[in-house]
Amino acid sequence: MAADAEAAAARTLWSFVRTLLVLVLELPALVAESLRVEMAGKTQTMLLNHNAIISCKVLGSSPLNIKNVGVIWSRKNPVDGRDVTVFEFYGNHREAFRLGASVSLQGLAKGDASLQLPEVQLWEAGEYRCKVVNTPDRGQGTVFLEVVACPVSSLSLEEANQRLLCEASGFYPKNINITWCKWSQENSQCVNISENVTTNAAIANEDDTFNVTSSLKLKRSLEHNATYQCRVEHVFLCTPWRRNITLGENVSEPKGDSWNLLWIFAPCLAVSVLLIVPWKRFCCPGAVDGRGHFTKILSEEETPKAFIHDCPGFSGGVSDGPRHPPHAISLSFAV
Numbered sequence: 001m002a003a004d005a006e007a008a009a010a011r012t013l014w015s016f017v018r019t020l021l022v023l024v025l026e027l028p029a030l031v032a033e034s035l036r037v038e039m040a041g042k043t044q045t046m047l048l049n050h051n052a053i054i055s056c057k058v059l060g061s062s063p064l065n066i067k068n069v070g071v072i073w074s075r076k077n078p079v080d081g082r083d084v085t086v087f088e089f090y091g092n093h094r095e096a097f098r099l100g101a102s103v104s105l106q107g108l109a110k111g112d113a114s115l116q117l118p119e120v121q122l123w124e125a126g127e128y129r130c131k132v133v134n135t136p137d138r139g140q141g142t143v144f145l146e147v148v149a150c151p152v153s154s155l156s157l158e159e160a161n162q163r164l165l166c167e168a169s170g171f172y173p174k175n176i177n178i179t180w181c182k183w184s185q186e187n188s189q190c191v192n193i194s195e196n197v198t199t200n201a202a203i204a205n206e207d208d209t210f211n212v213t214s215s216l217k218l219k220r221s222l223e224h225n226a227t228y229q230c231r232v233e234h235v236f237l238c239t240p241w242r243r244n245i246t247l248g249e250n251v252s253e254p255k256g257d258s259w260n261l262l263w264i265f266a267p268c269l270a271v272s273v274l275l276i277v278p279w280k281r282f283c284c285p286g287a288v289d290g291r292g293h294f295t296k297i298l299s300e301e302e303t304p305k306a307f308i309h310d311c312p313g314f315s316g317g318v319s320d321g322p323r324h325p326p327h328a329i330s331l332s333f334a335v
Contacts, residue, residue, distance in 0.1 A: 035139035
């Protein structure tokens with residue numbers, strides 16, 4: 001009987017202690033209502049590689065005594081839902097668990113506990129929690145950070161493949177729309193084009209952004225002074241990106257026609273060369289030197305007896321024999 005009484009007393013004591021612990025743990029939550037924390041809406045959108053500031057303001061308690069204030073920023077892990085600490089400050093302790101994460105102490109004294117993240121990345125998107133303690137009060141707020149990347153677009157002409165190329169790169173999220181149109185001189189409107197348009201599937205980059213390419217195959221006979229437009233639409237472009245390109249008269253025709261002309265004129269040129277060279281040799285017999293000149297072969301009657309070089313004291317001319325040894329020379333005639 002004594003043992004049963006002691007067991008019952010122990011159970012009663014443990015129940016009392018457990019109730020006391022629950023009250024102690026719940027007390028901060030009850031007091032938290034006296035410290036209001038305001039976030040910048042439910043969602044904040046930041047651009048990739050830009051410096052992000054996630055807003056968190058403490059209302060009604062400015063100025064704050066930094067010695068009595070503590071701030072903890074955390075991000076919810078998308079895999080298991082746990083809060084992962086990003087930055088914390090209390091007392092003399094200040095630590096960033098993400099490189100460059102910080103909270104301005106000067107701003108905190110004025111009630112601004114906003115988190116600064118330099119060069120934010122796509123993987124850092126998610127739910128962030130701001131916990132602020134101003135002893136003995138406390139409060140918290142959550143916000144969802146959305147990281148996006150706007151497309152960088154270009155329009156060019158590929159003469160070799162006879163097509164227009166419209167490219168959009170480095171964008172996120174993946175959804176994007178590229179359309180083509182052609183300006184009509186009749187009604188001054190850009191008429192949509194769907195024929196001969198090929199838009200490839202978006203390709204992922206190492207930083208989780210995407211690239212996409214759309215091409216418009218031109219007709220074999222190009223229409224001069226025709227203007228085409230590429231239009232790129234993305235969820236984070238305030239207005240669609242538009243670029244025009246005009247095909248002028250200097251645009252080359254397809255390569256196939258050029259090669260056909262070459263095959264026609266090449267044999268004619270070869271035949272002309274083969275006919276001209278024998279004709280020159282027949283009319284002007286002789287040797288051809290390295291420069292393409294024909295050298296006249298002189299007969300024995302045409303050969304001069306001697307050539308006398310101009311020397312001091314001698315008037316020069318032709319004689320029966322040289323008085324001074326002449327230098328060897330040659331005589332050639334160019335046709």
